[in-house]
Amino acid sequence: MTAPMVCRRDRRxxxxxxxxxxxxxxxxxxGMNHAYSSVMPSPxxxxxxxxxxxxxxxxxxxxAFADSGITLAEIIPALAGSEVGAVVVAPEPPVGAxxxxxxxxxxxxxxxxxxxxxxxxxxxxxxxxxxxxxxxxEELEALLRAAVADAVDPCELEALRGPSQVRLGDGEVEAExxxxxxxxxxSMGLVVELSAGGHSQRLPLRVTLSCPPPLVEAGARVxxxxxxxxxxxxxxxxxxxxxxxxxxxxxxxxSRRSLMRGRVLDANTVELLP
Numbered sequence: 001m002t003a004p005m006v007c008r009r010d011r012r013x014x015x016x017x018x019x020x021x022x023x024x025x026x027x028x029x030x031g032m033n034h035a036y037s038s039v040m041p042s043p044x045x046x047x048x049x050x051x052x053x054x055x056x057x058x059x060x061x062x063x064a065f066a067d068s069g070i071t072l073a074e075i076i077p078a079l080a081g082s083e084v085g086a087v088v089v090a091p092e093p094p095v096g097a098x099x100x101x102x103x104x105x106x107x108x109x110x111x112x113x114x115x116x117x118x119x120x121x122x123x124x125x126x127x128x129x130x131x132x133x134x135x136x137x138e139e140l141e142a143l144l145r146a147a148v149a150d151a152v153d154p155c156e157l158e159a160l161r162g163p164s165q166v167r168l169g170d171g172e173v174e175a176e177x178x179x180x181x182x183x184x185x186x187s188m189g190l191v192v193e194l195s196a197g198g199h200s201q202r203l204p205l206r207v208t209l210s211c212p213p214p215l216v217e218a219g220a221r222v223x224x225x226x227x228x229x230x231x232x233x234x235x236x237x238x239x240x241x242x243x244x245x246x247x248x249x250x251x252x253x254x255s256r257r258s259l260m261r262g263r264v265l266d267a268n269t270v271e272l273l274p
Contacts, residue, residue, distance in 0.1 A: 072106060074126075075101060075106065097130060101126050102124065144175065157207060158208045168195070216249065243270075248264075249270065
């Protein structure tokens, strides 16, 4: 299936949600006994070894997540848009509540982030409030339906059941769909995470889908492709699950005992995932 999507209240942004941005490296990777670069290695290197090397690369880049909390720019508005203004100086207050941020907390956060407080007029204490918004009824259902409909493509959403009300922080609402199992026609469970104002809630949903036949059937032989930078390698694999275009299925490679994951590109090709 398509990776989690982001749906905003007034607009939707589709795309693959990857834990991090993978980089192509050159040189020698720790724990590997051969060098690699951004050009195709020697044909003498067994394709299985090349594939394993590429998968190590795909999984070697740490995930990067933005910190959530009160930033210095909220204390000193003149710093909005600057690097120092983006420093998180205190945790988010609860929805509908407030938090007092003191000067010593800010100085401690600046030092930890490698910034100097020289020239900054930092107040002794600042009270930061977080508003609350409640989503319910048709507004909540429309938001959930839009997010789920995007995430389950090429299936069609026929029915949806979930919570009737949710409370979030003020601000633009984002919805992210997490499907724990491959899409299938009929009834299945999904989880939608709604977030706004630095707070989020995970909502369990029950949906009914109408789906086209899968492109790849369980047990079929497919071409498994791994790409890092300019390096592209492929080998034959066995699909252990059926899948439609964009869905993630389990694969077995001849050179590995454990199963791997791949995204269905077409009826014969699956892209390997870390």
